[in-house]
Amino acid sequence: MSVYAGAKQIAERYSEVASRYGGAPVSADGRNMDEYLVDVAERSLGDYNRRHIVAGTANGSAGETFVAHFNNFALHSIAMSLSLADNALLRHILSDTNSAARIVTVNHPLPRSLNTRTTSGIALAAITGYSFSFNVAFGL
Secondary structure, three states, X not given: OOHHHHHHHHHHHHHXXXXXXXXXXXXXXXXXXXXXXXXXXXXXXXXXXXXXXXXXXXXXXXXXXXXXXXOOOOOOHHHHHHHHHHHHHHHHHHOOOOOOOOOOOOOOOOOOOHHHHHHHHHHHHHHHHHHHHHHHHHHO
């Protein structure tokens, strides 16, 4: 098996795994994934943040590397990206797309510190108070 064929198989496994959790992944048409994602973000940042949460790049020319990309706009995207990449590599190694084997990733972020909660609560109260007083004055 050539190096390129291995990367292509990993990319196919990634597409299979990703399609189980939503729409089929968008093909970058052989372009660099970073350039593709930057083009999408430049066209519509809202569309980019809604529809492009994770991506993967299988590169056969650099010694069989697989890069998992994530959009850090959503807090869950890091765990989701790693889960998809791990499951794609597992399916590639097992060479059985119908296998029930899978890797489950659970994301439980640490709670915010007391200082952060207090500071954000005060800021939210100030914004709400200002907004309320402005709207009342504007209404009168």
